[in-house]
Amino acid sequence: MQVVLDDYVWAAGVATDLVNTAPEVWHGEDQLPDLASLITFAELRSIPVKVRPGDLRAVHRLRATVRDLIDHPAQARLITEAGALTSAIGNVTLDVTSGRPRWTVSLRPGATAVDALSLICGVGILGVIQSLDVTRFRACGAPTCQGAFIDTTRPGRRRYCMPGLCGNRVNVANHRARKAAAPAAGGSVPAANGG
Numbered sequence: 001m002q003v004v005l006d007d008y009v010w011a012a013g014v015a016t017d018l019v020n021t022a023p024e025v026w027h028g029e030d031q032l033p034d035l036a037s038l039i040t041f042a043e044l045r046s047i048p049v050k051v052r053p054g055d056l057r058a059v060h061r062l063r064a065t066v067r068d069l070i071d072h073p074a075q076a077r078l079i080t081e082a083g084a085l086t087s088a089i090g091n092v093t094l095d096v097t098s099g100r101p102r103w104t105v106s107l108r109p110g111a112t113a114v115d116a117l118s119l120i121c122g123v124g125i126l127g128v129i130q131s132l133d134v135t136r137f138r139a140c141g142a143p144t145c146q147g148a149f150i151d152t153t154r155p156g157r158r159r160y161c162m163p164g165l166c167g168n169r170v171n172v173a174n175h176r177a178r179k180a181a182a183p184a185a186g187g188s189v190p191a192a193n194g195g
């Protein structure tokens with residue numbers, strides 16, 4: 001089992017996707033509730049995995065760890081703890097079989113989903129620190145959302161954990177607020193705040 005390492009943008013994206021499966025982001029509904037959902041999560045991101053029964057709890061722990069790192073992005077701690085996520089894994093090598101040479105890690109025999117995801121999250125976090133900086137670890141800008149993300153965009157102005165979802169929610173809320181604030185035809189809006 002091999003994991004390609006030279007795309008920290010992809011890896012940071014997997015880390016972001018993983019933290020945003022957490023129940024607190026979905027009003028209590030875990031988006032990785034069982035092994036089948038974990039397998040789907042990995043397959044959708046082309047992560048080659050063996051999934052074992054204990055992996056689900058381990059991935060939930062990993063998810064909490066990564067979330068904590070995004071929420072408290074002190075550089076020294078990010079480097080130490082993201083490095084630790086990659087420690088149990090295997091041998092780094094250069095894969096030259098597919099045209100452009102790529103850094104890869106051959107996962108040790110018996111490695112499972114949590115090993116692969118730990119490695120990917122660790123590499124994503126370290127890559128962002130190397131190529132960008134710690135201001136890229138952020139909470140979602142939507143007022144009602146508990147999500148978080150790692151911003152790997154070039155300008156670094158990403159605001160939402162799930163732009164298609166949270167960004168749209170904010171747009172809809174702003175639109176409603178503007179409509180509500182506009183004076184109704186033929187009537188006045190009573191002032192609600194009496195001081």
Ligand SMILES: [Zn+2]
Binds near residue numbers: 141142146161162166
């Ligand atoms: Zn969000």
